[in-house]
Amino acid sequence: MMKITEIRHGRAIIWFSAVLLVFLAATDALIVSQQRRILLNIQRRCVNNELALMATLTREALLKKDYRTVEDFLVQWGSEHTDMLEIRAVMPNGFVLAQYKKESSARQLFRARSSVAHEGEHLADLEVIKDFTGVEDSMDKLSAGLVSASVVLVAFLGFFLWYTLSVTAMRPLEKEISERRKAEERLQGALSLLSATLESTADGILVVDKKGVVEQYNQKFAKMWRIPQSVMSASEDAALLQFVSAQLRQPETFLEKVRELYAAPELESSDSLEFKDGRIFERYSQPHWIDGVIRGRVWSFRDVTEKKKLEMMLLQSEKLSAVGQLAAGVAHEINNPLGVILGFAQCALKKSGDVPALDLPLRSIEREAVRCKELVQNLLVYSRSSNKNEREHIDPVPGIQAALSIILARAKTQRVELSTDFQSxxxxxxxxxxxxxxxxxxxxxxxxxxxxxxxxxxxxxxxxSRAGGAFLRIDVSDTGHGIPDEIKSRLFEPFFTTKDVGKGTGLGLALAHEIVENHKGAIEVESSAGKGTVFSVYFPVSGEPPANVV
Incomplete structure (x- = not known):
């Protein structure tokens, strides 16, 4: 009731203000028009007076036909009067004796003309063009001031009327309105608490009545199921079922279960839902009881996709651990025949001097056997099953250059420019x-x-220098896509890779990390997405060779 009264009073005040504003606008326009007419008349009289004075001052020079003096006078006069745009002295035959003119973008111009005569003889005509823009600017300022004053006056009167009507007409309703407002606030508080509780849960929740009409849901539910607002606003369970079932791998099974629960409202149920895109939800459903009566059904959905992935990763990790142990055993077994192959190949090389045709095949056998042995040793390093730690006291640069020579072909094919900078x-x-x-x-x-x-x-x-010790630092930097912050902590985990299936094993960085740590060194990475990556490897500098120098 109070709101209706306020609306009525507001309309009356708006109409009064509009009529008053129109009246004041018309009055302002009349005042501005009258003031413009008065100012223009004053300006015209001033121009005519200027022309009369100019005629008097140029008459003697015109009588003497001293047109140079006339022109100088006109130029001086125009220069001293900033609103004067053009002055001309014109003979009766139309010939221009003298002229002063300056460029201007004036919006309002005034033209005037006066004759110069002596004893009845027509000597010349003086024509002037003046800038009357100042008059228009003055009128604009006057108009703006009047409009502002009118608006302020209307606003003041409108507020005064509103305040008067509010105090006199609405006071009897204040008590009733206050009580209603308090009750609404209590109800709103309870609804807000319920809504906040629903929104704070990690599950998606949907509440429907016995006919399947949506009564309430939280934003988590719509976000989990990727339901557009147009579908949610329909408030029909059938539209929701059609949309969500299209995302499932077994939609008919899901719809059949829903029909079964609607047929038996007292039943409780739970199962797992598998999506076509790989997501997995756990579903819970139970009747909605109010005062001992079933009013509908509450559906709850929980996204367990990551949980299932972690469980599968744990299982895969256990499998890989077993494979790693098996690989270590196989590597030990391969070491012995490789040693025999390498030994016999080297012995054959020493005795093949008389048979040059055998030199190349034997050296190929030796080279490939050595490569296989090194690969086995690397596998044993990672599996921690190797008891050898053969090291040399060397300048690492030649070894680095040899390693880089292996990737030159790939670098050229991939249009990667390789550059090196080794310490002197x-x-x-x-x-x-x-x-x-x-x-x-x-x-x-x-x-x-x-x-x-x-x-x-x-x-x-x-x-x-690190921790007071001398180290050799090796930086390997690229201009690639960089490494996101969220995966930096997992770079050196075994079998962790972001590459496509079949393009990476996740062992490269893990192996590099293991080797560097075994040499009492360190490996660090600096990177950000889109800005490239720098891996820094540190090996301790030693002045003495190790005890097992080869």
Whole structure:
């Protein structure tokens, strides 16, 4: 009731204000028009007076036909009067004796003309053009001031009327309105608490009545099922079922279960739903009881996709662990026949001097046997089953260069520009040369994988200091797509990879990390998405060779 009264009063005030504003606008326009007429008349009289004065001052020069003096006078007069745009002295035959003119973009011009005569003789005509823009500007300012004053006056009167009517007409209703408002606030508070409770849950919740009409839902439900607002606003269970069932791998099974629950409202139920895109939801459904009577049904959905993935990853990890142990055993078994093959190949090489045709095949056997042995040793390093740790006291640069020579062909094919920057004075470290090369190869291959369309790959060595000790630092940097922050902490986990299936095992960085740590070094990474990556490897510098120098 109070709102209806306020509306009526508001309409009356609006009509009164509109009529008053129209009246004041008409009055303002009349005042501005009258003031413009008065100012223009004053300006015209001033121009005519100026013309009369100019005629008097130029008459003598015109009598003497001293047109140069006339022209100088006109120029001086025009220069001293900023609103004067043009002055001309014109003979009776139309010939212009003298003229002063300046460029202007004036919006309001006034033209005037006066004759110069002496004893009845017509000597010349003086014509002027003046800028009357100042008059228009004055009128604009006056008009703006009047409009502003009118608006302020109307606003003041409108507020005064509204306040008067509010105090006199609405006071009897204040008590009733206040009580209603308090009751509404209590109800709104209860509804807000219920809504906040629903929205704070991790599950998607849907409440329908016995006819399937949607009564309430939280935003989590719509977001989980990716339901557009147009479908949710329909408030019909049938429309929702049609939309959500299309996303499931077994829609008929789901719809059959829904029909079964609607046929038996007292039943409670739960199961798992598998989506076509790989998501997995746990579904719970139970009757909605109010005062001992079933009013509908409550559906609850929980996204367990990540949970299922973690369970599968754990199972896969256990399988890979078993495979790793098996691989370590196989590597031990392969080591012995490889040693025999390598030994016999080297012996045959020493005795093949008389048969040149055997030299190339034997050297190929030796080279490939050595490569296989190194691969086995790398596998044993990662599985921690190798008891050897053969290291050399060397300058690592030649070994790094040898490793880079292996990837040159791929770099050229992939349009990757390879650059190196090695320190001038050699720094010797105790390192397994093959494992050092394995680290460099793994980092460089990963860098090129990050630049499928080409880019720059740089390898740099430099002295560094860490924890008070001297280290050799090897930087491998690329201009690829970078590494997102959320996966940096998992880079060195075994079998973790972001590459497509079949393109990566997730062991490259893990192996590099294991090798560097076994050499009492460190490996660090600096990267951000879209800005490239820098891997920094640190090996301790040693002045003494290790005890097992080969």
């Amino acid at each position: 004075s050699p720094l010797k470290i105790n390192v397994n040369k093959g494992q050092l090369q394995q680290v460099i190869l793994n980092l460089c291959n990963n860098a090129m994988d990050a630049m499928p369309g080409g880019g720059n790959l740089a390898v740099k060595t430099s002295p560094a």
